[in-house]
Amino acid sequence: MLKKLILILAMMGCAMAQPKAHHKPAAASATATANDVIALRGGKLLTISHGVIENGVLVMEKGRITAVGGANTAIPKGAKVIEVSGMTVYPGLIDSETRLGLTEIPAVQMTDDFIEMSDEIMPNMHVYDAFHAETSAIPVTRINGITNAIVAPGNEDTLPGQDSFIQLAGKSADEMLLVRDIAMPLNFTGAQRRNQSFEQAKYPFTRMGMAAQLRQAFIDAQDYEQKMAAYEKKKSADPDKAGAPPKRDLKLEALLPYLRGQKPVVLAAEEANDVQTAMGLAKEFHLKVILNHLTHASQVLDQVAASGFPVIVGPIYEEPKQDERYDAVFRLPAEMAKRGIKIAFASYDAHNARNLPYAAGYATAFGLSHDEALKAITLNPAQMWGVDKDLGSLDVGKMGNVVVANGDPLDVKTDVKHVFIDGAEIPLVSRQTELRDQYWK
């Protein structure tokens, strides 16, 4: 209902009052800097990569984890020691699809930078060009333990642009955009058709149109690459005879790393038949694939497992189909994990991306193991996005993105008590806590 409302609001394009001024910029004025040595002592460490350490010690120095171990682990002299006994310590959570920094108030179009709707093939759009580091939604999200996220454009285009991978703290967009153009969404859910009515028909009117348009774009890019290569070859042989270079085309150029399999395409489809069509296209062009959604594709999970592609599953809160059991979608993560598919969760949200761990928690009610659920918001996405050298588990050498909470990270009742990003403690402050403190007397 809300999403529909937002869409209606957006479509109505109504003139609204300007959003209220922010109270504070999002960038944290950290209470401890990355240069401090911080030791978390006495907590239950959920390392993700090597089990649980009770009464453990974790040390961070210069932004990195420098020690993870039991009670006897040496704590460097002069370290700031934070007693966390009775608490749970786990790696910062990773949200595999958000709109953080692309909107402040979705109903106010002037604050939205979701998607370009003039064409369906827009790989040359880069969310980093729109990313608003100072959005009030980032502090709201990080104080619930989410330290990293994919920022993706809206999904109404087949190729809406390229994702960025962000850190949820930093002085500016430059610091927060850890990996620009990390992946490219390829949407094949049907929502990319332009078939409002016969009167307003516009290509692509059908899924056939979508597929043909996409295939043509990839072929054009391959052709472009060949022409460029031929020119470069000529140029290196004899610069004088090379002639004029082919006209540069940003759109086709943007597709090249994906056609070469250098970066993943995030292939979104919901229905079984769409998943098959999209996977067929991916195979045809030898794309490196991360699947997305698969909300109603339970019949083809064996095929998905055989492909070896990882999956961003959800949102699991989508309604099942008319004749399906109430838990048909809730069960998907468990069904995938059972088949050995690597899964990750995403909030697909900006303002309530903070609720990411609860989706993973809910999936455990429907058969996903707690370990798998936790991995699906830490190490699995870190691996899927190619950042597991730095993120996703409590291991020496990784970035000091660490969360301390008073219970199970996946439970709705759990309170986050400390958040460290890049080894620095983030104050548990947001525009919302400021409003709370202003009025709660």
Next chain:
Amino acid sequence: MLRRPHSHWVMVLVVLLALGSLVIAQQPQPAQQNPSPASKNPQSPEKQTPGTQPGQENPSSTEAAQTGLPVFHNDVVIKGATLLTVTHGRIENGSIYIHNGKIAAIGKTVNAPANAKVIDATGRWVMPGIIDCHSHIALDDDVNEATSPITPQMMMKDAFDYNDRNIYRALAGGVTTSLLLHGSANMIGGQAIVIKHKYGLGRDELLFPGAPQSIKFASGENPKRVYGSRHQLPSTRMGNFEVMRSSFVEAREYMRSWDDYEAKVKKGDKDAVPPKRDLKLDALADILRGKLLVQIHIYRADEFLTEMAMAKEFGYKIRAFHHALEAYKVADKVAANGIAIATWPDWWGFKVEAYDGIPWNAAIALHNGVRVALKSDSEDVTRRLNQEAGKIMHYGNISEEDALKMITLNPAWIIGVDNRVGSLDVGKDADITIWNSYPLASAALVDQVFIDGDLFFDRSLSGLGLTHVKEAQ
């Protein structure tokens, strides 16, 4: 597509009765609890004394026949569970005796007839059915009669699609009662219906018998956007409140004309001509006469104040502010007026008037003495309001009992049915949910849902898990 079932539960019942060993330990001292203190007019519990007349006739009591309740078994005992009563704390290893669709006894032990059906809920959790006091499911797309800002004569019952699968999905999440409201396009929208989620029964059997009538008001951005985009009144908050005010003035004139007519008739004036009846003005008059519970969609603090002033000016009462994201800014004034709020735990920012929403809204309101409910306004969230209640506990140290009330007794009060549902108390409707683990958690699952003592959902069943719907395959 869906057919009314007759056989399933009856067959289960026959089989169970045939087994003949459904006797629970008879305890000498029934630990009955009093009905909720909030109950002004509790349904009088059955006058029988459980367990004293083992040979008494069980099927279809006269009460059940009169109310038309689908009572498939008159005596059920749920035993061994941790009971979250809402009004009187937890009862560990407790039992509930259900008789004729009502809670007849609750406590560590209960007395029940020897042939009562026993459900062993050892290690599981039991709480009252969840109540969602702000829902638009089962109305298909007919939520907003967005053709005039004042449409109090709209009756949501006329749009009620009792076959909507959303009723089932909410049931499977433990919801037993919902208030289905008109949308927020109009300053004064339509009149709501209260349903019980007895999925599989007929339309009128889903309506909550005897529930008071509620009416939906709205304010702020939605009405001004809907009419402003057509260059109609209202397009501002000034316009919003002016159309309300002028409607009430007109309704007063209408009421006066009827009062004059009735006075003439009383005096014996045989030539008195009755005024022309007008459904819209009738409905507005019902508001002014206090016959309808006023449920207001609202976000901004200043509008709370204007709505309360408007109510004072025209002499009606506001039952609840819905959404109410800025209640925390004027919580003392809301409390002083005895108005409840029905809010989300943490939705915010999706439009300008929602930008100051904070998840501590419920806690601040509660600490000021406001009655707080959590509601869904969503076909998704209505399926997991238990998680919303769990979530709210960590925004301001809200107690388990207060959090539970937010999805049971408090929404029941907002709907005006707190004397019937919303807690595990003797005399209340046996709307009961059994959970596989502690319900206010991410990972809790509903095992079974009883409404009026009858089983409507059972997770262990294959297919949809429904007991009153015969599935196609």
